[in-house]
Amino acid sequence: MDSVTKRYPDGTVAVDHLSLEIPDRAITVLVGPSGCGKTTTLRMINRMVEPTEGTILLDGDDLGRQPVTTLRRSMGYVIQNAGLFQHRTILDNIATVPRMIGWGKQKSRERAAELMERVGLDASLGKRYPYQLSGGQQQRVGVARALAADPPVLLMDEPFSAVDPVVRKGLQDELLRIQDELGKTIVFVTHDIDEAIKLGTMVAVMRTGGRLAQFAPPAELLSDPADEFVEDFLGADRGIRRLSFFPSAGLELTRGPVVRADAAGAPPAAAGAPYLLVTDADDRPLGWARPEDLTAGSVDAARLLSHGRPFVPGTDSLRAALDCAVLSPAGWAVAVNDGGRVTGVVSQQTIAEAIRAAHDRTAAQETPGAGSADVTKVAP
Amino acid sequence: MNVLNFVNAFFSDSAHWHGYDGIPQRLLEHVQYTLMALGLATAIGLPIGLLTGHTGRGGNAVAFVATAARALPSFGLLVLIAVVVGIGLLPVMVPLVILAIPPILVTTYEAVRSVDPSPVDAARGMGMHEAGILFRVELPVALPLVLSGLRSAAIQVVSTATIAAYVSLGGIGRYIIDGLYQRDYEKVVGGATLVAALALVTLGLFWAAGRFAVSPGVRRR
Numbered sequence: 001m002d003s004v005t006k007r008y009p010d011g012t013v014a015v016d017h018l019s020l021e022i023p024d025r026a027i028t029v030l031v032g033p034s035g036c037g038k039t040t041t042l043r044m045i046n047r048m049v050e051p052t053e054g055t056i057l058l059d060g061d062d063l064g065r066q067p068v069t070t071l072r073r074s075m076g077y078v079i080q081n082a083g084l085f086q087h088r089t090i091l092d093n094i095a096t097v098p099r100m101i102g103w104g105k106q107k108s109r110e111r112a113a114e115l116m117e118r119v120g121l122d123a124s125l126g127k128r129y130p131y132q133l134s135g136g137q138q139q140r141v142g143v144a145r146a147l148a149a150d151p152p153v154l155l156m157d158e159p160f161s162a163v164d165p166v167v168r169k170g171l172q173d174e175l176l177r178i179q180d181e182l183g184k185t186i187v188f189v190t191h192d193i194d195e196a197i198k199l200g201t202m203v204a205v206m207r208t209g210g211r212l213a214q215f216a217p218p219a220e221l222l223s224d225p226a227d228e229f230v231e232d233f234l235g236a237d238r239g240i241r242r243l244s245f246f247p248s249a250g251l252e253l254t255r256g257p258v259v260r261a262d263a264a265g266a267p268p269a270a271a272g273a274p275y276l277l278v279t280d281a282d283d284r285p286l287g288w289a290r291p292e293d294l295t296a297g298s299v300d301a302a303r304l305l306s307h308g309r310p311f312v313p314g315t316d317s318l319r320a321a322l323d324c325a326v327l328s329p330a331g332w333a334v335a336v337n338d339g340g341r342v343t344g345v346v347s348q349q350t351i352a353e354a355i356r357a358a359h360d361r362t363a364a365q366e367t368p369g370a371g372s373a374d375v376t377k378v379a380p
Numbered sequence: 381m382n383v384l385n386f387v388n389a390f391f392s393d394s395a396h397w398h399g400y401d402g403i404p405q406r407l408l409e410h411v412q413y414t415l416m417a418l419g420l421a422t423a424i425g426l427p428i429g430l431l432t433g434h435t436g437r438g439g440n441a442v443a444f445v446a447t448a449a450r451a452l453p454s455f456g457l458l459v460l461i462a463v464v465v466g467i468g469l470l471p472v473m474v475p476l477v478i479l480a481i482p483p484i485l486v487t488t489y490e491a492v493r494s495v496d497p498s499p500v501d502a503a504r505g506m507g508m509h510e511a512g513i514l515f516r517v518e519l520p521v522a523l524p525l526v527l528s529g530l531r532s533a534a535i536q537v538v539s540t541a542t543i544a545a546y547v548s549l550g551g552i553g554r555y556i557i558d559g560l561y562q563r564d565y566e567k568v569v570g571g572a573t574l575v576a577a578l579a580l581v582t583l584g585l586f587w588a589a590g591r592f593a594v595s596p597g598v599r600r601r
Contacts, residue, residue, distance in 0.1 A: 046505055072507030083502030087520035087595035097506050129597030142502075155505070 037210030076146030253344025390570030433492025487529025
């Protein structure tokens with residue numbers, strides 16, 4: 001996008017000289033408060049809104065030169081509330097664009113069935129009508145419909161903002177999984193900064209008046225906001241959120257204060273520890289206990305203190321590890337493997353040291369001037 | 381004698397079932413006038429309603445035309461035109477068509493206007509042509525309301541087509557007008573019963589059309 005401006009006849013400027021280089025095969029998120037022109041920007045890409053000034057190029061070709069229907073058919077479009085056709089079955093909804101571009105009925109239906117599976121919808125829903133589906137399911141159909149003709153570009157306008165937080169998280173995870181498989185160029189609009197940070201490879205923060213405040217990978221946005229507006233928009237706990245980008249793999253675990261319930265009363269390996277983690281016979285965590293409560297030889301489950309939500313080193317980020325340590329009254333985080341068995345515990349002090357080390361590494365990477373775009377992104 | 385006796389007497393008289401003044405013939409004429417008027421009104425009202433509803437422009441003009449047309453008395457118009465152009469089908473068709481246009485035009489306009497804008501936005505964003513959006517996205521969803529507009533128009537035309545008899549044409553109105561003139565109340569009541577029955581049949585036909593033409597996804601059952 002090269003210096004694109006949209007000015008309405010009444011003089012309102014929705015987008016003001018916006019220049020953006022949207023990377024191929026990655027998710028670019030446009031985020032900002034309402035009225036910042038993010039939706040207008042998205043709609044200029046498929047020419048639902050025509051720019052007043054400036055040009056938008058796709059692989060070097062001016063979008064303004066293409067017939068508008070051809071252009072739109074080559075871009076998937078997903079909107080809030082899905083916008084399904086209520087008189088058509090789910091299969092026929094998904095098959096809309098393939099049918100428009102002249103695929104046969106049979107081939108379109110087969111493609112639609114394939115996409116239902118891809119977006120995690122049961123095949124039995126294919127013959128149903130939109131009103132028979134939940135909001136989350138309808139949104140999945142919306143995504144499947146946009147993907148039907150296999151467009152290289154996908155435009156998504158606040159697609160997940162009308163569903164509840166649990167469903168939204170599921171849809172976000174599903175989008176990341178689909179993106180891993182398909183590698184589309186996705187432009188995603190949201191007003192939710194957490195969603196932007198979770199989904200975006202690049203995040204464009206826009207401010208009221210349609211101007212770009214910052215365009216950066218999410219980790220850089222959190223560590224290095226361009227100005228006060230971006231900092232405010234990111235919210236108070238950006239330091240904590242930034243930990244989502246630091247892996248927990250390097251944390252040094254100890255099995256010292258871990259004791260099995262059936263071995264309770266035996267002298268603990270870490271004598272003098274203020275708390276011990278009690279596990280069951282399968283090494284699954286039960287809770288924290290004071291050493292003096294265990295000497296009786298039996299474990300009273302009601303007296304155990306909560307161990308918080310354990311983290312999986314390597315999969316979870318330092319944010320999850322810190323969260324677990326802060327939640328635990330003992331101040332220690334419990335590490336488990338994929339099967340939920342305890343592999344060790346780690347103290348807040350150790351996590352704090354790991355955070356310092358991670359900051360140092362990032363700073364060292366930034367010094368050569370390459371930016372911090374190569375920070376590995378791990379699940380928050 | 382009460383009304384039921386009149387009805388019974390009228391329908392059991394075998395003379396009423398034959399010839400050019402028989403019930404089958406009068407019914408056929410009545411249905412012909414109705415279909416012709418309804419067809420003309422639909423040909424005028426439906427496209428204008430669809431277009432104004434789709435573009436959202438001309439809503440005020442639609443409301444103005446409809447209100448003006450509703451204010452015209454059918455009977456007065458019939459007499460006026462008959463005086464000007466003479467007796468024939470034209471003085472009958474003009475008031476009936478003018479009667480039928482407002483419900484068709486206004487309901488169609490409102491039906492298309494009230495379609496949820498998000499599927500329309502999605503369809504446009506997918507690269508659907510405007511005609512495709514109107515006929516494949518808006519109309520199927522607006523269809524129940526569009527049909528209800530056609531239904532009110534049809535019922536009104538069925539009832540009002542009786543005035544054709546005033547200008548020497550046929551139809552069920554013949555029985556009512558001739559009956560009143562001849563003080564033959566059996567005939568009057570019989571004719572009125574036929575009109576009412578035809579209106580009910582019309583209702584039934586539109587109900588069946590709705591079942592057949594409206595998608596289960598829109599009917600929600």
